Amino acid sequence: MKYDVVLKNARIPQGNETVVTHILVKDEKIAGFVTDLEGIEYGREIDAEGHLTLPGCFDSHTHFMDPGFTHRETFLTGSSSAAAGGLTMIMDMPCCSKPSVRGVEELEHKLNAIKDQAVIDYAMWGGVTGEDIRAGKKQIVKEQADYGVCAFKVYMTPSVPTYERVTDPEMLEAFRWVAETGVPVGIHAENFAMCDYFVKKFQKEGRTDGPAWAEARCVEAEQAAIELGINFAESTGARLHIVHMSAGVGARLIGAAKKRGLSVTSETCPHYLMLNYQDAMTEHRQFAKIAPPLRTKKDNEELWEGLRNGSVDFMATDHAPYEIATEKEGPGMDIWSAFPGIPGVETLVPIVVSEGYNKGRLSLSRLVEVLSTAPARQYGLYPKKGATMIGSDADFTIIDLEKEWTIDQKETYSMAKYNPLHGIKLKGKPVKTIVRGTLVYDDKEGIVVEPGFGQFVRRQRIEKLERTITY
Numbered sequence: 001m002k003y004d005v006v007l008k009n010a011r012i013p014q015g016n017e018t019v020v021t022h023i024l025v026k027d028e029k030i031a032g033f034v035t036d037l038e039g040i041e042y043g044r045e046i047d048a049e050g051h052l053t054l055p056g057c058f059d060s061h062t063h064f065m066d067p068g069f070t071h072r073e074t075f076l077t078g079s080s081s082a083a084a085g086g087l088t089m090i091m092d093m094p095c096c097s098k099p100s101v102r103g104v105e106e107l108e109h110k111l112n113a114i115k116d117q118a119v120i121d122y123a124m125w126g127g128v129t130g131e132d133i134r135a136g137k138k139q140i141v142k143e144q145a146d147y148g149v150c151a152f153k154v155y156m157t158p159s160v161p162t163y164e165r166v167t168d169p170e171m172l173e174a175f176r177w178v179a180e181t182g183v184p185v186g187i188h189a190e191n192f193a194m195c196d197y198f199v200k201k202f203q204k205e206g207r208t209d210g211p212a213w214a215e216a217r218c219v220e221a222e223q224a225a226i227e228l229g230i231n232f233a234e235s236t237g238a239r240l241h242i243v244h245m246s247a248g249v250g251a252r253l254i255g256a257a258k259k260r261g262l263s264v265t266s267e268t269c270p271h272y273l274m275l276n277y278q279d280a281m282t283e284h285r286q287f288a289k290i291a292p293p294l295r296t297k298k299d300n301e302e303l304w305e306g307l308r309n310g311s312v313d314f315m316a317t318d319h320a321p322y323e324i325a326t327e328k329e330g331p332g333m334d335i336w337s338a339f340p341g342i343p344g345v346e347t348l349v350p351i352v353v354s355e356g357y358n359k360g361r362l363s364l365s366r367l368v369e370v371l372s373t374a375p376a377r378q379y380g381l382y383p384k385k386g387a388t389m390i391g392s393d394a395d396f397t398i399i400d401l402e403k404e405w406t407i408d409q410k411e412t413y414s415m416a417k418y419n420p421l422h423g424i425k426l427k428g429k430p431v432k433t434i435v436r437g438t439l440v441y442d443d444k445e446g447i448v449v450e451p452g453f454g455q456f457v458r459r460q461r462i463e464k465l466e467r468t469i470t471y
Protein backbone atom coordinates (compact mmCIF):
# COMPACT_ATOMS: atom_id res chain seq x y z
CA MET A 1 0.00 0.00 0.00
CA LYS A 2 1.15 3.52 -0.77
CA TYR A 3 0.58 6.07 1.98
CA ASP A 4 -0.33 9.67 1.18
CA VAL A 5 1.85 11.36 3.78
CA VAL A 6 4.49 10.54 6.34
CA LEU A 7 5.02 12.72 9.37
CA LYS A 8 8.65 11.98 10.19
CA ASN A 9 10.37 12.21 13.57
CA ALA A 10 7.27 12.98 15.60
CA ARG A 11 7.79 12.90 19.35
CA ILE A 12 4.40 11.69 20.55
CA PRO A 13 3.22 11.52 24.16
CA GLN A 14 2.77 8.08 25.75
CA GLY A 15 1.35 8.97 29.15
CA ASN A 16 3.99 11.20 30.70
CA GLU A 17 6.77 9.84 28.47
CA THR A 18 7.41 10.43 24.78
CA VAL A 19 8.54 8.24 21.91
CA VAL A 20 9.84 9.31 18.48
CA THR A 21 8.07 7.68 15.55
CA HIS A 22 7.12 8.18 11.91
CA ILE A 23 3.35 8.50 11.45
CA LEU A 24 1.78 7.10 8.27
CA VAL A 25 -1.27 8.90 6.88
CA LYS A 26 -3.78 7.51 4.38
CA ASP A 27 -7.02 9.22 3.31
CA GLU A 28 -6.47 12.02 5.87
CA LYS A 29 -6.35 9.55 8.79
CA ILE A 30 -3.60 8.02 10.87
CA ALA A 31 -2.82 4.64 9.30
CA GLY A 32 0.19 3.44 11.27
CA PHE A 33 3.38 4.12 13.22
CA VAL A 34 6.84 2.90 12.17
CA THR A 35 10.39 3.46 13.35
CA ASP A 36 11.92 2.56 9.98
CA LEU A 37 10.66 3.87 6.63
CA GLU A 38 12.68 1.31 4.60
CA GLY A 39 10.44 -0.21 1.94
CA ILE A 40 7.45 2.02 2.73
CA GLU A 41 5.93 3.87 -0.22
CA TYR A 42 4.51 7.31 0.39
CA GLY A 43 3.75 10.63 -1.29
CA ARG A 44 4.45 13.79 0.68
CA GLU A 45 6.58 14.04 3.78
CA ILE A 46 6.51 16.48 6.68
CA ASP A 47 9.36 16.54 9.18
CA ALA A 48 8.50 17.13 12.84
CA GLU A 49 12.25 17.27 13.60
CA GLY A 50 11.87 15.43 16.89
CA HIS A 51 9.58 18.12 18.34
CA LEU A 52 6.71 17.34 20.70
CA THR A 53 3.76 16.32 18.54
CA LEU A 54 0.40 16.62 20.29
CA PRO A 55 -2.91 15.33 18.96
CA GLY A 56 -4.43 18.38 17.24
CA CYS A 57 -5.25 21.06 19.81
CA PHE A 58 -8.86 22.20 20.09
CA ASP A 59 -10.44 25.46 21.23
CA SER A 60 -14.09 24.76 21.95
CA HIS A 61 -15.07 28.39 22.63
CA THR A 62 -14.66 30.98 19.85
CA HIS A 63 -16.69 33.93 18.57
CA PHE A 64 -15.52 34.37 14.97
CA MET A 65 -18.25 36.97 14.30
CA ASP A 66 -19.10 35.67 10.82
CA PRO A 67 -21.53 36.29 9.11
CA GLY A 68 -22.69 39.70 10.28
CA PHE A 69 -19.88 41.30 12.28
CA THR A 70 -17.02 40.89 9.83
CA HIS A 71 -15.58 44.30 10.71
CA ARG A 72 -14.35 42.48 13.86
CA GLU A 73 -13.23 39.12 12.52
CA THR A 74 -14.00 36.76 9.66
CA PHE A 75 -13.86 32.99 9.66
CA LEU A 76 -10.74 33.30 7.49
CA THR A 77 -8.87 35.65 9.84
CA GLY A 78 -10.08 33.86 12.96
CA SER A 79 -9.22 30.37 11.74
CA SER A 80 -5.85 31.58 10.40
CA SER A 81 -5.05 33.04 13.80
CA ALA A 82 -6.08 29.74 15.39
CA ALA A 83 -3.87 27.73 13.01
CA ALA A 84 -0.90 29.99 13.77
CA GLY A 85 -1.55 29.28 17.44
CA GLY A 86 -1.34 25.53 16.87
CA LEU A 87 -5.08 24.79 16.82
CA THR A 88 -6.43 22.22 14.36
CA MET A 89 -10.06 22.57 15.40
CA ILE A 90 -12.37 25.19 16.88
CA MET A 91 -16.01 25.18 17.99
CA ASP A 92 -17.84 28.43 17.33
CA MET A 93 -20.52 30.03 19.48
CA PRO A 94 -24.07 30.62 18.19
CA CYS A 95 -24.51 34.21 19.38
CA CYS A 96 -22.07 36.43 17.44
CA SER A 97 -23.44 36.23 13.93
CA LYS A 98 -26.36 37.70 11.99
CA PRO A 99 -28.69 35.96 12.27
CA SER A 100 -27.72 34.32 15.55
CA VAL A 101 -27.95 30.51 15.44
CA ARG A 102 -31.16 29.34 17.10
CA GLY A 103 -32.32 26.65 14.70
CA VAL A 104 -31.14 24.62 11.73
CA GLU A 105 -32.07 27.32 9.21
CA GLU A 106 -29.74 29.88 10.81
CA LEU A 107 -27.09 27.22 11.34
CA GLU A 108 -27.09 26.32 7.65
CA HIS A 109 -26.98 30.00 6.74
CA LYS A 110 -23.87 30.39 8.87
CA LEU A 111 -22.20 27.23 7.54
CA ASN A 112 -22.85 28.41 4.01
CA ALA A 113 -21.37 31.84 4.71
CA ILE A 114 -18.15 30.45 6.18
CA LYS A 115 -17.54 27.31 4.13
CA ASP A 116 -15.03 28.90 1.75
CA GLN A 117 -13.06 30.60 4.50
CA ALA A 118 -11.86 28.25 7.23
CA VAL A 119 -8.29 26.92 7.16
CA ILE A 120 -8.84 24.45 10.03
CA ASP A 121 -11.78 22.22 10.97
CA TYR A 122 -14.72 23.49 12.98
CA ALA A 123 -17.69 22.26 14.99
CA MET A 124 -20.66 24.29 16.17
CA TRP A 125 -22.49 25.26 19.33
CA GLY A 126 -26.27 25.34 19.10
CA GLY A 127 -28.34 28.19 20.48
CA VAL A 128 -31.45 28.78 22.58
CA THR A 129 -32.45 32.11 24.13
CA GLY A 130 -34.98 33.50 26.61
CA GLU A 131 -37.17 34.54 23.71
CA ASP A 132 -37.19 31.00 22.28
CA ILE A 133 -38.07 29.53 25.64
CA ARG A 134 -40.98 31.90 26.23
CA ALA A 135 -42.24 31.03 22.74
CA GLY A 136 -42.09 27.32 23.63
CA LYS A 137 -39.78 26.49 20.72
CA LYS A 138 -38.53 23.23 22.13
CA GLN A 139 -38.14 21.72 18.66
CA ILE A 140 -35.23 24.02 17.82
CA VAL A 141 -33.13 22.29 20.46
CA LYS A 142 -33.85 18.83 19.11
CA GLU A 143 -33.36 19.82 15.47
CA GLN A 144 -29.97 21.42 16.13
CA ALA A 145 -28.83 18.42 18.20
CA ASP A 146 -29.95 16.06 15.43
CA TYR A 147 -28.03 18.19 12.91
CA GLY A 148 -24.80 17.67 14.84
CA VAL A 149 -24.16 20.64 17.13
CA CYS A 150 -22.00 19.64 20.08
CA ALA A 151 -23.59 21.67 22.90
CA PHE A 152 -25.98 24.53 23.64
CA LYS A 153 -25.15 27.96 25.01
CA VAL A 154 -27.25 30.12 27.32
CA TYR A 155 -26.41 33.51 28.80
CA MET A 156 -27.51 34.51 32.29
CA THR A 157 -26.52 38.15 31.63
CA PRO A 158 -27.19 40.30 28.53
CA SER A 159 -24.37 40.00 26.03
CA VAL A 160 -25.24 40.20 22.36
CA PRO A 161 -28.41 42.17 21.44
CA THR A 162 -29.53 39.46 18.99
CA TYR A 163 -29.15 36.68 21.55
CA GLU A 164 -31.34 37.29 24.59
CA ARG A 165 -30.32 36.17 28.06
CA VAL A 166 -32.35 33.70 30.11
CA THR A 167 -34.03 34.48 33.41
CA ASP A 168 -33.63 31.83 36.14
CA PRO A 169 -36.89 30.00 35.33
CA GLU A 170 -36.09 30.19 31.61
CA MET A 171 -32.72 28.62 32.32
CA LEU A 172 -34.47 25.78 34.16
CA GLU A 173 -36.62 25.17 31.07
CA ALA A 174 -33.54 25.29 28.84
CA PHE A 175 -31.84 22.66 31.02
CA ARG A 176 -34.91 20.40 30.76
CA TRP A 177 -34.96 20.72 26.97
CA VAL A 178 -31.24 20.21 26.46
CA ALA A 179 -31.12 17.31 28.95
CA GLU A 180 -33.24 15.27 26.54
CA THR A 181 -30.59 15.58 23.81
CA GLY A 182 -27.68 14.29 25.93
CA VAL A 183 -25.33 17.11 24.89
CA PRO A 184 -23.91 19.60 27.41
CA VAL A 185 -25.46 22.98 28.15
CA GLY A 186 -22.82 25.68 28.55
CA ILE A 187 -23.78 28.67 30.66
CA HIS A 188 -22.34 32.15 30.90
CA ALA A 189 -22.42 32.12 34.69
CA GLU A 190 -22.97 35.56 36.19
CA ASN A 191 -26.00 36.57 38.24
CA PHE A 192 -27.71 39.35 36.30
CA ALA A 193 -29.30 41.23 39.23
CA MET A 194 -26.00 41.47 41.10
CA CYS A 195 -24.00 42.65 38.09
CA ASP A 196 -26.71 45.15 37.14
CA TYR A 197 -26.95 46.57 40.69
CA PHE A 198 -23.23 47.17 41.15
CA VAL A 199 -22.64 48.49 37.62
CA LYS A 200 -25.39 51.10 38.15
CA LYS A 201 -24.11 51.94 41.63
CA PHE A 202 -20.54 52.49 40.43
CA GLN A 203 -21.74 54.53 37.46
CA LYS A 204 -23.73 56.75 39.81
CA GLU A 205 -20.63 57.21 41.95
CA GLY A 206 -18.81 58.42 38.84
CA ARG A 207 -16.22 55.65 38.69
CA THR A 208 -14.60 55.27 35.28
CA ASP A 209 -11.35 53.52 36.24
CA GLY A 210 -10.56 50.17 34.65
CA PRO A 211 -10.77 48.03 37.80
CA ALA A 212 -14.31 49.35 38.46
CA TRP A 213 -15.60 46.95 35.79
CA ALA A 214 -14.16 43.93 37.60
CA GLU A 215 -15.35 45.11 41.02
CA ALA A 216 -18.90 45.65 39.70
CA ARG A 217 -19.07 42.21 38.07
CA CYS A 218 -18.18 40.76 41.46
CA VAL A 219 -17.06 37.21 42.16
CA GLU A 220 -20.20 36.61 44.26
CA ALA A 221 -22.25 37.04 41.06
CA GLU A 222 -20.30 34.23 39.40
CA GLN A 223 -20.48 32.03 42.48
CA ALA A 224 -24.28 32.42 42.78
CA ALA A 225 -24.71 31.64 39.08
CA ILE A 226 -22.57 28.49 39.22
CA GLU A 227 -24.44 27.30 42.31
CA LEU A 228 -27.78 27.76 40.56
CA GLY A 229 -26.46 25.93 37.51
CA ILE A 230 -25.35 23.00 39.68
CA ASN A 231 -28.80 22.89 41.36
CA PHE A 232 -30.54 22.79 37.98
CA ALA A 233 -28.14 20.15 36.64
CA GLU A 234 -28.91 17.97 39.63
CA SER A 235 -32.68 18.32 39.32
CA THR A 236 -32.92 18.03 35.52
CA GLY A 237 -30.08 15.65 34.70
CA ALA A 238 -28.64 18.17 32.23
CA ARG A 239 -24.89 18.09 31.64
CA LEU A 240 -23.82 21.49 32.95
CA HIS A 241 -20.69 23.11 31.55
CA ILE A 242 -19.34 26.36 32.96
CA VAL A 243 -17.74 28.30 30.13
CA HIS A 244 -14.88 30.76 30.75
CA MET A 245 -14.74 30.19 34.51
CA SER A 246 -12.76 33.04 36.03
CA ALA A 247 -12.77 32.40 39.78
CA GLY A 248 -11.10 29.94 42.10
CA VAL A 249 -14.36 29.48 43.98
CA GLY A 250 -15.83 28.10 40.76
CA ALA A 251 -13.20 25.37 40.63
CA ARG A 252 -14.03 24.41 44.22
CA LEU A 253 -17.79 24.29 43.51
CA ILE A 254 -17.34 22.21 40.36
CA GLY A 255 -14.89 19.89 42.11
CA ALA A 256 -17.37 19.32 44.96
CA ALA A 257 -20.25 18.72 42.52
CA LYS A 258 -18.14 16.18 40.61
CA LYS A 259 -17.42 14.36 43.86
CA ARG A 260 -21.17 14.17 44.45
CA GLY A 261 -21.44 12.37 41.11
CA LEU A 262 -22.97 15.14 39.01
CA SER A 263 -22.23 15.58 35.30
CA VAL A 264 -20.69 19.03 35.58
CA THR A 265 -17.63 20.31 33.76
CA SER A 266 -15.77 23.59 33.39
CA GLU A 267 -13.23 25.39 31.26
CA THR A 268 -11.01 28.35 31.98
CA CYS A 269 -9.09 30.66 29.63
CA PRO A 270 -5.42 31.76 29.48
CA HIS A 271 -6.20 35.30 30.68
CA TYR A 272 -7.79 34.00 33.88
CA LEU A 273 -4.57 32.10 34.61
CA MET A 274 -2.18 34.92 33.68
CA LEU A 275 -3.75 38.28 34.55
CA ASN A 276 -5.29 39.97 37.57
CA TYR A 277 -7.76 42.83 37.35
CA GLN A 278 -5.86 45.35 39.49
CA ASP A 279 -2.78 45.35 37.26
CA ALA A 280 -4.24 44.47 33.87
CA MET A 281 -7.36 46.68 34.01
CA THR A 282 -5.31 49.63 35.26
CA GLU A 283 -2.82 49.19 32.41
CA HIS A 284 -5.06 48.05 29.56
CA ARG A 285 -8.46 49.45 30.67
CA GLN A 286 -11.14 48.49 28.10
CA PHE A 287 -8.60 46.35 26.24
CA ALA A 288 -8.71 43.99 29.23
CA LYS A 289 -12.50 44.31 29.61
CA ILE A 290 -14.18 40.92 29.44
CA ALA A 291 -17.09 39.15 31.12
CA PRO A 292 -16.73 37.57 33.56
CA PRO A 293 -13.92 39.97 34.45
CA LEU A 294 -10.34 39.26 35.39
CA ARG A 295 -10.01 38.35 39.08
CA THR A 296 -7.04 38.21 41.48
CA LYS A 297 -3.61 36.57 41.62
CA LYS A 298 -5.08 34.09 44.11
CA ASP A 299 -7.71 33.11 41.54
CA ASN A 300 -4.95 32.63 38.93
CA GLU A 301 -3.24 30.08 41.16
CA GLU A 302 -6.48 28.36 42.22
CA LEU A 303 -7.45 27.88 38.58
CA TRP A 304 -4.03 26.40 37.74
CA GLU A 305 -4.59 24.02 40.64
CA GLY A 306 -8.10 23.24 39.35
CA LEU A 307 -6.67 22.48 35.94
CA ARG A 308 -4.14 20.15 37.53
CA ASN A 309 -6.59 18.31 39.76
CA GLY A 310 -9.41 18.01 37.23
CA SER A 311 -12.04 20.34 38.69
CA VAL A 312 -11.29 22.50 35.65
CA ASP A 313 -11.63 20.05 32.79
CA PHE A 314 -9.95 21.83 29.91
CA MET A 315 -8.81 25.10 28.33
CA ALA A 316 -10.64 27.34 25.86
CA THR A 317 -10.22 30.97 24.78
CA ASP A 318 -13.53 32.86 24.52
CA HIS A 319 -11.86 34.56 21.53
CA ALA A 320 -14.10 37.63 20.99
CA PRO A 321 -12.40 40.45 19.07
CA TYR A 322 -13.85 43.94 18.66
CA GLU A 323 -13.01 46.87 16.42
CA ILE A 324 -10.76 49.29 18.27
CA ALA A 325 -11.92 52.52 16.60
CA THR A 326 -15.65 51.98 17.12
CA GLU A 327 -16.11 49.37 19.85
CA LYS A 328 -13.18 49.74 22.24
CA GLU A 329 -12.14 53.39 21.87
CA GLY A 330 -15.14 54.91 20.09
CA PRO A 331 -16.02 58.59 20.65
CA GLY A 332 -17.16 59.13 24.25
CA MET A 333 -16.65 55.49 25.16
CA ASP A 334 -15.68 54.60 28.72
CA ILE A 335 -15.04 51.45 30.71
CA TRP A 336 -18.82 50.85 30.96
CA SER A 337 -19.73 51.33 27.29
CA ALA A 338 -16.71 49.70 25.59
CA PHE A 339 -17.53 46.20 24.28
CA PRO A 340 -16.26 43.30 26.42
CA GLY A 341 -14.01 40.84 24.62
CA ILE A 342 -10.42 40.03 23.68
CA PRO A 343 -8.77 37.79 21.08
CA GLY A 344 -7.13 34.54 22.22
CA VAL A 345 -6.81 31.68 19.73
CA GLU A 346 -3.22 32.46 18.76
CA THR A 347 -1.88 32.36 22.33
CA LEU A 348 -3.82 29.52 24.00
CA VAL A 349 -1.46 26.64 23.22
CA PRO A 350 1.72 28.69 23.77
CA ILE A 351 0.60 29.87 27.21
CA VAL A 352 -0.48 26.46 28.46
CA VAL A 353 2.73 24.90 27.14
CA SER A 354 5.01 27.63 28.52
CA GLU A 355 3.35 28.45 31.83
CA GLY A 356 1.71 25.08 32.46
CA TYR A 357 3.90 22.29 31.12
CA ASN A 358 7.33 23.94 30.88
CA LYS A 359 6.96 25.43 34.37
CA GLY A 360 5.93 22.09 35.87
CA ARG A 361 2.34 23.01 36.77
CA LEU A 362 0.87 20.40 34.39
CA SER A 363 2.16 16.93 33.54
CA LEU A 364 2.53 15.92 29.89
CA SER A 365 -0.54 13.69 30.04
CA ARG A 366 -2.59 16.50 31.59
CA LEU A 367 -1.32 18.92 28.91
CA VAL A 368 -2.64 16.57 26.23
CA GLU A 369 -5.99 16.29 28.01
CA VAL A 370 -6.63 19.99 28.61
CA LEU A 371 -5.67 21.09 25.08
CA SER A 372 -7.06 18.22 23.05
CA THR A 373 -8.51 15.01 24.43
CA ALA A 374 -10.89 16.34 27.08
CA PRO A 375 -12.78 18.88 24.92
CA ALA A 376 -12.92 16.35 22.05
CA ARG A 377 -14.55 13.79 24.38
CA GLN A 378 -16.85 16.30 26.04
CA TYR A 379 -18.28 17.42 22.71
CA GLY A 380 -18.61 13.97 21.11
CA LEU A 381 -15.77 14.37 18.59
CA TYR A 382 -13.38 11.76 20.04
CA PRO A 383 -11.53 9.75 18.73
CA LYS A 384 -11.97 11.31 15.27
CA LYS A 385 -10.44 14.38 16.91
CA GLY A 386 -8.29 14.61 20.04
CA ALA A 387 -6.41 11.33 19.61
CA THR A 388 -3.20 10.06 18.04
CA MET A 389 -4.67 6.63 17.23
CA ILE A 390 -5.01 4.57 14.09
CA GLY A 391 -8.18 5.76 12.34
CA SER A 392 -8.18 9.23 13.94
CA ASP A 393 -7.93 12.31 11.74
CA ALA A 394 -4.25 13.06 11.14
CA ASP A 395 -4.34 16.33 13.11
CA PHE A 396 -1.15 17.38 14.87
CA THR A 397 0.20 20.35 16.78
CA ILE A 398 4.00 20.37 16.65
CA ILE A 399 5.68 22.38 19.37
CA ASP A 400 9.23 23.62 19.78
CA LEU A 401 9.47 23.47 23.58
CA GLU A 402 12.68 25.51 23.71
CA LYS A 403 11.71 28.47 21.54
CA GLU A 404 11.70 31.74 23.49
CA TRP A 405 9.55 34.60 22.23
CA THR A 406 7.36 37.49 23.34
CA ILE A 407 3.64 37.99 22.64
CA ASP A 408 3.20 40.98 20.31
CA GLN A 409 -0.38 42.18 19.84
CA LYS A 410 0.36 43.56 16.36
CA GLU A 411 1.77 40.27 15.05
CA THR A 412 -1.38 38.23 14.64
CA TYR A 413 -3.63 36.93 11.89
CA SER A 414 -6.64 38.15 13.90
CA MET A 415 -8.14 41.48 12.89
CA ALA A 416 -7.95 42.53 16.55
CA LYS A 417 -4.54 44.12 17.08
CA TYR A 418 -4.87 44.44 20.86
CA ASN A 419 -4.20 41.91 23.57
CA PRO A 420 -3.79 42.34 27.34
CA LEU A 421 -1.26 39.49 27.19
CA HIS A 422 0.98 41.74 25.04
CA GLY A 423 4.61 41.69 26.17
CA ILE A 424 4.50 38.41 28.09
CA LYS A 425 7.64 36.31 27.50
CA LEU A 426 7.06 32.63 26.78
CA LYS A 427 9.13 29.49 26.24
CA GLY A 428 7.59 27.07 23.75
CA LYS A 429 5.78 27.76 20.47
CA PRO A 430 3.76 25.79 17.92
CA VAL A 431 5.90 25.51 14.76
CA LYS A 432 3.68 23.38 12.53
CA THR A 433 -0.09 22.80 12.45
CA ILE A 434 -1.31 19.78 10.49
CA VAL A 435 -4.97 19.08 9.72
CA ARG A 436 -6.00 15.73 8.19
CA GLY A 437 -2.44 15.13 7.02
CA THR A 438 -2.02 18.52 5.35
CA LEU A 439 0.39 21.15 6.63
CA VAL A 440 -1.78 24.20 7.33
CA TYR A 441 0.63 26.47 9.15
CA ASP A 442 4.40 26.58 9.26
CA ASP A 443 6.31 28.92 11.55
CA LYS A 444 8.52 30.11 8.70
CA GLU A 445 6.02 30.27 5.84
CA GLY A 446 2.77 31.14 7.57
CA ILE A 447 -0.59 29.74 6.40
CA VAL A 448 0.03 27.39 3.48
CA VAL A 449 -3.48 26.18 2.56
CA GLU A 450 -6.24 27.91 0.64
CA PRO A 451 -9.26 29.35 2.48
CA GLY A 452 -12.00 26.71 2.57
CA PHE A 453 -9.65 23.82 3.36
CA GLY A 454 -11.23 23.52 6.82
CA GLN A 455 -14.33 21.36 7.12
CA PHE A 456 -17.43 21.36 9.30
CA VAL A 457 -17.40 18.41 11.70
CA ARG A 458 -20.66 17.15 13.17
CA ARG A 459 -20.88 15.63 16.61
CA GLN A 460 -19.95 11.96 16.25
CA ARG A 461 -21.52 10.60 19.43
CA ILE A 462 -22.55 11.37 22.99
CA GLU A 463 -19.76 10.89 25.48
CA LYS A 464 -19.44 12.13 29.03
CA LEU A 465 -16.07 13.11 30.45
CA GLU A 466 -14.87 10.90 33.25
CA ARG A 467 -14.89 12.55 36.64
CA THR A 468 -11.28 12.62 37.72
CA ILE A 469 -10.26 14.68 40.69
CA THR A 470 -6.65 14.29 41.77
CA TYR A 471 -5.61 15.42 45.23
Ligand SMILES: [Zn+2]
Binding pocket: 061, 063, 093, 244, 318, 319, 320
Ligand atom coordinates in the same frame (compact mmCIF):
# COMPACT_ATOMS: atom_id res chain seq x y z
ZN1 LIG B 1 -17.85 33.47 24.89
